[in-house]
Amino acid sequence: MFQTGRLVVFCGLLAQTMVLLEALTLPLDQTLPLPMTPPLALSPTDLAGSLTSALSNGLLSExxxxxLENLPLLDILKTGGNSPSRLRGGLLGKVPLLTPLLNNIVDLKTTDPQLLEPVLLKRPDGHRPYVTIPLAMVLHVKMPLVxxxxxxxxxxxxTSELxxxxxxxxxxxxxHCNCTFSPGSLQISLLDGLGALPSEGLIDNITGILNNVLxxxxxxxxCPLVSEALDHLDATLVHSTGNALMYGLIKVS
Known part of the structure; x- marks a missing residue:
């Protein structure tokens, strides 16, 4: 019996299933079967926008x-996170000058978090689409040294595959499957606080520390919020998206 609660699926099994579905081709003179109910109310182009908009609203409602505003970043920095050796033995072991810098951070808070517009994309191999969820925030770093x-x-x-x-x-x-931080997407820039002091080296060092934690x-x-948002999508949108994904009709960037 299929249960309609939270859907837990192993990515490997799903990937194999989708590959088999994608291998099924239709003759050129045969049209795609239309779903009985509900109808495919949205065009493939409109569908991508409707999906990302609904996902955005779902994440905000969660x-x-x-x-994001209450991330315990300072606690994680001081303890080294779930894997202390990754930060202290990895990053700090290679760059000893970061040790006093890390110890000098006495407060680290997140403000002004923003969810920018999600985008539906297709991987270079042409397989399953994935959604990019861009986030922005302001970090306030208190350092008596500065x-x-x-x-x-x-x-x-x-990013997450759908x-x-x-x-x-x-x-x-x-x-969703393979929900993860997009490597190389982290950007950190100085808004205020250094005045006439040289900033390039300091900001690079702080970026190196945050890159191991943030x-x-x-x-x-x-990622858990993505699951919740997908679970609460409108049924008609889910049905339309499901058909479009299965037959490769959804228009992505």
Whole structure:
């Protein structure tokens, strides 16, 4: 019996299933079968925009911004996170000058979190589409060594593949797979705080520290919210998206 609660799916099994579905081709003179109910109300082009808009609204309704504003970054920095050796033995072991810098950070807060416009994209191999979720925030770093607090503008992306699956009653569900921080997407720039002091080396060092902590923290908070948002999408949108994904009709960038 297929249960309609939270859908838990192993990515490997789903990937194999989708490959088999993609291998099924139709004759050129045969049109795609239309779903019985509900109809495919949205064009493939409109569908991508409707999906990303609904996903964005779903993430906001799951208190994404409040969660980002309350990331325990300072605690993670001081303890080294779930894997202390990764930060202290990895990054700091290679760059000893970062040790006093890390110890000099006495406060680290997130403000002004923003969810920018998600985008539906297609991987270079042409297989399953994935959604990019761009996030922005301001970090306030208090360091007596510097004097006035630093304000840093931060941007990074979370990406997740989207899959359509059917239950025994032929009802579509949307699930995500391989939800992760997009490597190389982290951008940190100085907004205020250094005055006439040289900033390039200091900001690079702070960026190196945050790069070992911030992406994992954001990924760990955002990816479960993606599941929740997909679970609460409108049924008609899910059905239309499921059909479009299965037959490769959805228009992505």
């Amino acid at each position: 208190d994404l911004l409040d969660i 004097g006035s607090p630093l304000k840093l503008a931060v941007k990074l992306n979370i 899959l359509a699956v059917k239950d025994e009653q032929e009802k579509f569900y949307l699930v 992406p994992g923290q954001v990924q760990g908070k955002v």
